Amino acid sequence: MDHLKSDDTILSKNNDTQDLIHNGISDDEDCFTDHISPEDYLMFRRSVGWSVFPIEEARLSLENSIVICIRKQGRPVAIGRVVTDKGYIVYIADIIVLPEYQGQGYGRKIMEKIMKDINESLKPGYSVMVSLSSAKGKEGFYEKFGFLYRPNEDVGHGMYQWIRNESKENRI
Ligand SMILES: CC(C)(COP(=O)(O)OP(=O)(O)OC[C@H]1O[C@@H](n2cnc3c(N)ncnc32)[C@H](O)[C@@H]1OP(=O)(O)O)[C@@H](O)C(=O)NCCC(=O)NCCS
Secondary structure, three states: OOOOOOOOOOOOOOOOOOOEEEOOOOOOOEEEEOOOOHHHHHHHHHHOOOOOOOHHHHHHHHHOOEEEEEEEOOEEEEEEEEEEOOOOEEEEEEEEEOHHHOOOOHHHHHHHHHHHHHHHHOOOOOOOEEEOOOOOOOHHHHHOOOOOOOOOOOOOOOOOOOOOOOOHHHOO
16 A cells, blocks of 8 residues: 555655645745654653653664654754555654743644645555554644544553663663
């Protein structure tokens, strides 16, 4: 299946000639890009109090996912990532708006872009299950984009675990 491939959606990587891939939002200084550096990615995670990883692990995460970033005058202010098996599984991760830019519509712009591109990438008759793990207290934000709470009468709780290698060389 070809969901979210670089040739049919702006949720793309490997498009070196188009650094700035879209400029469809109200402020002319804002633009979407499809990449962020591992250093900036970890800066985003730190800015909202999330755990950080070794830089090489961050790089792998970015290389193997689709990145959406909003930049103001070149500076990244909001990010989101999409991980997909290119079949029916799509996972949304790391929706983060820098604290000083929160509450100004950037989170909505990131989510609207992701949901629009997922919808546009779907071939006739295809369907995908889009899932995410909400941070505590952010469920209402995702509800605005059609996400359903778990558990409900059809499905159980979402579940997760972290697995860590505590060896010293892996710490940062
Ligand atoms: C959650 C987050 C991404 C929202 O981004 P934002 O730019 O602050 O949100 P926006 O200004 O775009 O708000 C969009 C809409 O969501 C609503 N909203 C924002 N945060 C909300 C929350 N915690 N609960 C319910 N609704 C929320 C807004 O009221 C707004 O509603 P409207 O468009 O209908 O008026 C941002 O606060 C953030 O980065 N938080 C820290 C990291 C985090 O927890 N990310 C979520 C990971 S699962």
